Amino acid sequence: MGGIIQRWLGVLLPLLLALAATMVVFGAFLAVQGVDPIQAYGIIWLGGFGTWFSWQDSLVRAAPLLLTGLCVALPAQMGLMIIGGEGAFVLGALGAVAAGLALASSGLPDVVVDIAMGIAGICAGGALIAFCGILRFKRGVNETISSLLLAYISIAFMNQIIAGPMRDPASLNRPATRTLPDNLMLGDIPGTTIHVGLIFGLVCCVAAYICVYFTKFGFAARVVGGNARAGRVVGLPVERMIVAFCFAAGGAAGLGGMVEVAAVQGAVSSDIATGAGYTGILVAFLARMNPLAIIPVAVLLGGLDAAGGLLQQRLNLPDATMLVFRGVLFVMLLASEAFQGRLTRYLVPRRRLAEVV
Amino acid sequence: MTNFAPSRRSVLLGAAATAATAALPGRGAQAAASMTVGFIYVGSRDDYGYNQSHAEGAAVVRKMPGVSVVEQERVPETVACANAMEGMIHLDGATLLFPTSYGYFNPYMLKAAKTNPGVTFMHCGGLWAKGDPLNAHSYFGYIDEAVYVSGIVAGHMTKTKKFGFVAAKPIPQVLRNINAFILGAQTVDPSITMQVIFTGDWFMPVREAEVTNTLADQGADVITCHVDSPKVVIETAEKRGLYTCGYHADQAPLAPKGYLTGAEWNWTYLYPKWITAMMAGGTMPNYIRGGFKEGFVKSSPYGAMVPAAARAQADAARAGFMTGDFAIFKGPIKDNKGNTVIPAGTVMGEHDPVLEGMGYMVAGVSGSAT
Numbered sequence: 001m002g003g004i005i006q007r008w009l010g011v012l013l014p015l016l017l018a019l020a021a022t023m024v025v026f027g028a029f030l031a032v033q034g035v036d037p038i039q040a041y042g043i044i045w046l047g048g049f050g051t052w053f054s055w056q057d058s059l060v061r062a063a064p065l066l067l068t069g070l071c072v073a074l075p076a077q078m079g080l081m082i083i084g085g086e087g088a089f090v091l092g093a094l095g096a097v098a099a100g101l102a103l104a105s106s107g108l109p110d111v112v113v114d115i116a117m118g119i120a121g122i123c124a125g126g127a128l129i130a131f132c133g134i135l136r137f138k139r140g141v142n143e144t145i146s147s148l149l150l151a152y153i154s155i156a157f158m159n160q161i162i163a164g165p166m167r168d169p170a171s172l173n174r175p176a177t178r179t180l181p182d183n184l185m186l187g188d189i190p191g192t193t194i195h196v197g198l199i200f201g202l203v204c205c206v207a208a209y210i211c212v213y214f215t216k217f218g219f220a221a222r223v224v225g226g227n228a229r230a231g232r233v234v235g236l237p238v239e240r241m242i243v244a245f246c247f248a249a250g251g252a253a254g255l256g257g258m259v260e261v262a263a264v265q266g267a268v269s270s271d272i273a274t275g276a277g278y279t280g281i282l283v284a285f286l287a288r289m290n291p292l293a294i295i296p297v298a299v300l301l302g303g304l305d306a307a308g309g310l311l312q313q314r315l316n317l318p319d320a321t322m323l324v325f326r327g328v329l330f331v332m333l334l335a336s337e338a339f340q341g342r343l344t345r346y347l348v349p350r351r352r353l354a355e356v357v
Numbered sequence: 358m359t360n361f362a363p364s365r366r367s368v369l370l371g372a373a374a375t376a377a378t379a380a381l382p383g384r385g386a387q388a389a390a391s392m393t394v395g396f397i398y399v400g401s402r403d404d405y406g407y408n409q410s411h412a413e414g415a416a417v418v419r420k421m422p423g424v425s426v427v428e429q430e431r432v433p434e435t436v437a438c439a440n441a442m443e444g445m446i447h448l449d450g451a452t453l454l455f456p457t458s459y460g461y462f463n464p465y466m467l468k469a470a471k472t473n474p475g476v477t478f479m480h481c482g483g484l485w486a487k488g489d490p491l492n493a494h495s496y497f498g499y500i501d502e503a504v505y506v507s508g509i510v511a512g513h514m515t516k517t518k519k520f521g522f523v524a525a526k527p528i529p530q531v532l533r534n535i536n537a538f539i540l541g542a543q544t545v546d547p548s549i550t551m552q553v554i555f556t557g558d559w560f561m562p563v564r565e566a567e568v569t570n571t572l573a574d575q576g577a578d579v580i581t582c583h584v585d586s587p588k589v590v591i592e593t594a595e596k597r598g599l600y601t602c603g604y605h606a607d608q609a610p611l612a613p614k615g616y617l618t619g620a621e622w623n624w625t626y627l628y629p630k631w632i633t634a635m636m637a638g639g640t641m642p643n644y645i646r647g648g649f650k651e652g653f654v655k656s657s658p659y660g661a662m663v664p665a666a667a668r669a670q671a672d673a674a675r676a677g678f679m680t681g682d683f684a685i686f687k688g689p690i691k692d693n694k695g696n697t698v699i700p701a702g703t704v705m706g707e708h709d710p711v712l713e714g715m716g717y718m719v720a721g722v723s724g725s726a727t
Binding site: 173266 | 482
């Protein structure tokens with residue numbers, strides 16, 4: 001019993017310390033500008049998590065981050081660093097809207113069309129990241145670089161498509177595809193203003209967690225991530241596993257793009273590149289590549305994002321204030337990793353620690 | 358002037374309606390002693406451009422008695438904008454919102470207008486159409502009038518007879534300004550030409566600087582632009598010793614040597630006027646448009662280097678817009694591929710909806726719109 005408390009303390013204490021340090025540093029930053037830090041923290045809390053309205057706001061913002069976070073965390077299990085989730089997100093949205101528009105008047109039930117849109121999104125995003133994986137083991141191309149560059153190419157491709165072949169002739173001053181009919185739009189979770197994309201994200205995170213930590217396949221992946229050569233020696237199909245994981249990762253981001261277009265924007269315009277793919281990198285790193293930990297981290301980031309608006313409205317602070325807060329928080333969190341599991345050593349005398357453990 | 362459910366085609370009433378905003382009683386009219394107004398910007402409030410022009414309007418509104426203002430900047434055209442609007446309504450009690458970026462309109466603002474019938478939405482740039490919620494309004498100005506005036510001044514100042522135009526995207530709003538600028542200049546000297554370069558997006562400071570330098574290297578001696586934040590373009594041109602015409606807001610402080618004049622939004626005049634009218638119980642039309650005459654746009658004060666002849670011709674053009682009997686787009690006008698786009702004898706007034714779909718660049722402009 002004591003051992004569990006000890007272990008949790010070891011994990012939580014550094015987090016709490018990081019939070020406290022952030023509050024102090026950012027508070028000083030605010031005070032220098034003549035803003036009352038206590039009031040500002042009150043507003044951040046209110047805007048992010050203080051009311052049911054704020055919670056909904058935060059969760060809506062967290063939804064795409066769950067999926068784009070996975071796009072980084074899954075390949076990381078195999079030691080691959082994919083940072084091009086934005087590309088998969090955009091292609092996923094484009095694929096989904098193409099499928100939706102093509103099937104809109106086919107007479108198929110809405111659910112079937114929505115599923116087809118989801119599959120199209122997953123395949124489009126998955127193919128992009130899987131391509132990075134293939135480039136990696138076939139040609140030795142660094143996947144970090146290739147995925148980032150492919151993200152730029154994907155966004156340019158999307159811009160080309162929406163200004164050309166798929167352009168809605170009515171979208172004069174803002175090139176966009178035609179808008180999905182209302183009956184194909186994903187609805188909200190009943191009783192809330194949160195779209196069902198949040199559920200997709202939660203399910204994917206939990207599924208990824210189970211796959212990585214509780215299946216043979218996930219175990220094999222982590223073996224490869226630890227030492228690819230060892231994996232090969234024991235007869236693991238390393239190449240195929242890389243492709244599978246990369247496809248799943250890109251598929252997650254692609255599904256995020258599908259949700260963005262089918263639950264929020266309704267059509268693809270250049271605004272479909274929301275930056276969720278890049279924020280997902282941050283999410284995954286803060287979650288230390290653990291799919292389950294992505295959930296609280298994404299909600300925290302969504303909340304900070306939501307709070308930023310209120311901070312501007314109430315205190316008339318510039319938008320960048322929230323970036324400063326986020327930046328300080330991340331530096332502190334990363335620094336706190338150095339203390340993971342070590343602080344208890346100083347809190348408890350060695351002898352007793354030995355007894356407890 | 359009595360029918361306030363305009364279709365896209367009946368835009369003519371827009372201008373007249375604007376002038377009469379204060380006097381219209383009607384649906385949902387309610388006199389309020391105090392109100393909270395929310396402004397949402399897509400970029401930074403001090404961008405020396407589009408967003409600053411709105412923020413300056415908001416700053417004037419803030420000083421009005423009985424009005425409190427909440428603002429949020431750098432809100433992308435995503436769900437973040439929907440959440441910003443809902444936040445202002447539910448957490449700050451705003452009853453009047455100004456989401457000022459084009460992409461906020463559909464779907465975010467239209468959706469918010471449906472779920473918040475008690476809130477008035479004033480959108481800058483959108484096209485309100487019949488069937489859209491009645492508490493949603495869209496307004497925009499014919500800033501090409503002011504761009505045309507700038508073009509006249511530039512036409513007087515150029516020695517190389519070559520202009521450079523830094524543009525964001527080849528969309529009708531931008532093309533219309535490009536054409537207005539060169540048409541204004543060509544009234545001074547028909548041999549003037551202009552090179553346009555598109556950067557591809559609204560805010561690309563690095564590209565904009567590169568493009569400005571390229572245009573300077575090609576021999577352009579007057580530079581203007583249509584991007585969200587003209588700061589970089591104007592500063593770069595000033596460094597190269599070129600003349601500049603501003604856009605969106607007054608950039609004179611950035612270029613004391615080369616700033617001729619500029620086309621500016623006049624929100625500092627319109628916003629307080631509209632809000633005063635609404636607080637007195639008046640209602641706004643849903644589709645609002647206007648130019649110089651209706652107070653939507655203005656020109657920056659002339660730089661000291663602008664000679665009297667240029668000022669006189671520019672002032673005369675402005676006077677023509679003020680009376681409303683002057684049109685920029687009157688035939689014959691050919692595009693830069695040689696096709697006649699407006700035949701001789703056709704005059705397209707600023708309110709003509711055909712102009713809102715402009716897809717060409719006129720003769721004398723080099724660069725491709727596709």
